[in-house]
Amino acid sequence: MDNYNWKKIFYWAAFVVFGILSKGTVLILGSFCILAYATYLYFVKKQKKQNWFILSGSAFIVGLILLIQWASSLPPVEHTQSTTKPASKPQVSFTFETTSITTKENEVIIKGSVEPKDATVKIKDGSKVTELKMIKAGQFEYKADTSYPLTYRFEFVGSKKGFEDAKETVLVERQKTAAELKKEEDDFKNSCKTVKYGEIEKSPDKYVGQKVKFKGKILEIQEVSGVGIMRIAVTYMGYDIWNFNDAVWVNYTGTTDAVKDDIVTVYGTMLLPKSYTSQAGWEITIPQMDAKYIEKK
Template sequence: MSKKYSGIVVGGLIVLAIALIVAFIKWILAIAVFGGGIFLVLAGMQQQNNWVPQWAKKFSPGTLLTSGILISFLGIVFLSSLFVSAFSPDEKNSSSQPPKTVEELNSEAIPIKIADKFEADENGQVKIYGKTEPGALVELYQSSSSVANEIVDNQGYFSFEVDADPNTTSEYQVKVRKDDKTAEKRIVVVGPTNHAIQLVVDTSIKTTKDQTTLEGTTEPGAKVTLRLDNKVLASKKADSNGKFEFTIPTSKSGSFTLTSEKEGLNANTATIEVERVLSAAEKKARYKKSCKNISYKRLKKNPDQYAGERYKARGKILQIMEGLGQTEMRIAVTKDSWGYWNYDDVIYVTYDGTTDFVEEDVVTVYGEITGSYTYTSIAGWTITVPGVNAKYIEK
């Protein structure tokens, strides 16, 4: 062989050797580590033999043996990991792959052709249909409950009819089975669109009247029903402009319901909260009614015992003083056996505001007892009498 071709061969062998070294570098390193450990173990056991190099003879046999065992063990671990990696199943084909979807399983099983969504007609009727293998059993489920089933005809067609409520969306499952093959498909059923009827009415009413007019608007011709405690009070049709009105009892607070209905539309219900507010005259009458008469002897004995109680008394004004928007009065509230007002049986009345009354007027006081009231008379005497904070003073 000429020198030219010998060089090419040698070069090729060198390249092949480098490629093998690169490809098997992990194996070479692992074998080298294991072999180095075995060498140290043998050198420790036969340290005096001529084949043991001089550098190894500088260490004690125990050091060589211990080091050799550790390095050999590392080599074994390295080689074991390489064997496991080389001969374990491919990860791409391992069982760690995610589970197959229903669609993927279906592609490997019985074929089924069906739409993803079905819409109801205006009456809420829905026809679900599809195609699969002739003779297969098709079952329709909703929330794990069987709705219907049938055997597919000889052309592979099947269909079901279900009802759907207005303004709803429901999910169904279509399951197909034939022999050992199965398939499943999820579908959506959409109910008819049915808009709610318009209803506009004041839902919060405050009134001082025993009867109040309730007005509102809805769809023309709609039936409007008024209820109180689930009892129908009245029912009428809205006029051509959709207007309606009711006279409702409002002598006390309560909740009314108003429902508007019309064919082709969803009914609409409103709750009307009525708060009966007392008029000034009613408040005054109720307050006066709540005040009670207390004999002066009992009241004089211990005014503090009655503090906070509502009280009514009629008597003669002995003294009246006004100032800074406030009125104070001394009123005799009992008469002697001759029919004259007893100036010793007196209450001390305070009132926020001024009045047209003068001394010697006879008035009726409605108010709240404040307890004992002590004042100094013109003569310098300290006098204690029942005190009353008046709400109303009348002739």
């Protein structure tokens, strides 16, 4: 075999080896070179050597197979998210003497402090937002108007550039004073009207929701877990006799020191009639009310 054949064998062997080592890439690229050379021989040199076309296609197919096998053997790519968290800002903080206040006064003073001491503090009172002035470094107080008996909600916001805002809520429960309770009771009692039993019995729907008062003798009374009921006879017949047929069903909350056979006056709101079964098995329907106040004679 002459030197030319040895060189040809060497070149082809090198082409195949590098083709395998390159995972088929050299074979694919080489196939295009062979195809170009075969096209040159066919059209320019007029040499119809079909084996060059076959060689080009074979190199391309083998290279493509090697490349696919190599790609399929690669481990899947894991997409990991960066675990680096942005540095968090320091937090403004509040300290209050208390965040829940119970009072009967018309004004309370809410005292607190803030860190850092040069932070800005704003108070939201309803729809009104006010920036507070510090009484000394980092310490503040707010005079809250609590003229009306209800629960007030005051929102404090502390802020400073470069810091996360702080938010704190202070609740103030304004309870009724003894004078306010007495006035409320008097106003309610004065608004209650006296109605004859026969009128309510005749047209119970007419009186639903109305404020009424009854004076009568307790026929039955029970209290369980802070809830009580009583039946009272409300028609006085003279000589310390009350008509037990003219009875009203009374619901109330809390307790009373009144007992059976006591004379009481009840103030409350009329409801729909109450139906119940008597001890004798009779179905009975009588007027019913929710009592707010009960006075013992």
